[in-house]
Amino acid sequence: MNTGDVKNPKLGVQAATKIYRTASGDLLALDRCDLDIRANEIVSIVGPSGCGKTTLLWSMSGLHGLTSGEIRLDGKPITGPHPDIGIVFQEANLLPWRNLDANIRFPFEIKGETPDRAWIAHLLNRVGLDGFGGKFPRELSGGMQQRAAIVRALALKPSVLLMDEPFGALDSFTREEMNRLVEEIWLDTKTTIVFITHSIEEAIFLSDRVVVLSARPGRVAREYAVPFPRPRSMEIMATKEVFDLTNRIKMDIVGGRTTPKAQERASAEIVRIRP
Numbered sequence: 001m002n003t004g005d006v007k008n009p010k011l012g013v014q015a016a017t018k019i020y021r022t023a024s025g026d027l028l029a030l031d032r033c034d035l036d037i038r039a040n041e042i043v044s045i046v047g048p049s050g051c052g053k054t055t056l057l058w059s060m061s062g063l064h065g066l067t068s069g070e071i072r073l074d075g076k077p078i079t080g081p082h083p084d085i086g087i088v089f090q091e092a093n094l095l096p097w098r099n100l101d102a103n104i105r106f107p108f109e110i111k112g113e114t115p116d117r118a119w120i121a122h123l124l125n126r127v128g129l130d131g132f133g134g135k136f137p138r139e140l141s142g143g144m145q146q147r148a149a150i151v152r153a154l155a156l157k158p159s160v161l162l163m164d165e166p167f168g169a170l171d172s173f174t175r176e177e178m179n180r181l182v183e184e185i186w187l188d189t190k191t192t193i194v195f196i197t198h199s200i201e202e203a204i205f206l207s208d209r210v211v212v213l214s215a216r217p218g219r220v221a222r223e224y225a226v227p228f229p230r231p232r233s234m235e236i237m238a239t240k241e242v243f244d245l246t247n248r249i250k251m252d253i254v255g256g257r258t259t260p261k262a263q264e265r266a267s268a269e270i271v272r273i274r275p
């Protein structure tokens, strides 16, 4: 279990509100959403489609601003993209005309910084891409491209890694493999990770906490502490406790328990499951 400082969160989301101004009118995506992420924690965010998960993650990354409210990193407001925050998207977004090494170097070139080659070599080895540096994206499978995207993000040594449904497009076996990889990387680096997913099993496998957002406008409806020890084996994932937890979260999402009204009643309840 995570032991990060509760009073001084790594990332603090306070009353985050986001209104998109669209041609057909204003759209309230997030409504006074509060969430604290502790250092070294892995937190997954799940919720109904369109509830504002990506909006929240992008706000955490500084890629887009909030209408009101605040996101703080180590107590300081985030006002734009931050070197301490890495992000991995559903698509690997590798530049097709650059080989893997050159893709990983790209963010350093933009920043005018020198990459730490030993660290990148370590990461490539960690994700099983040793010897693939000269390959172009078209020569790599979807899973390999996503591994490369993870290396590209971690190469910059962020203290927070935001992952926006990074494995949603992969087949289920590759996805499980990638989940184990994220777990291994976390055991190695203890990077704080915020992970968006539609897969409750994936959320439980990876996380210290699973946060359920309400239907739009998004707000934290419920949190589940996931107490199982790491590494999380297939045996743990097959237990009744995991099965029950999966069903509880599923009911929260599809059973109408995360409508804004229900959420007001449930407010900030933290559910703890015994291992």
Ligand SMILES: Nc1ncnc2c1ncn2[C@@H]1O[C@H](COP(=O)(O)OP(=O)(O)OP(=O)(O)O)[C@@H](O)[C@H]1O
Pocket (backbone or CB within 6 Å): 020, 021, 022, 027, 029, 047, 048, 049, 050, 051, 052, 053, 054, 055, 056, 216
């Ligand atoms: N740039 C934008 N302009 C206008 N509306 C937007 C924009 N981005 C998102 N939205 C709307 O805001 C709401 C929240 O979107 P968001 O992508 O954050 O939800 P989500 O929970 O990540 O969705 P999903 O689970 O389907 O990926 C949706 O109704 C979406 O249509």
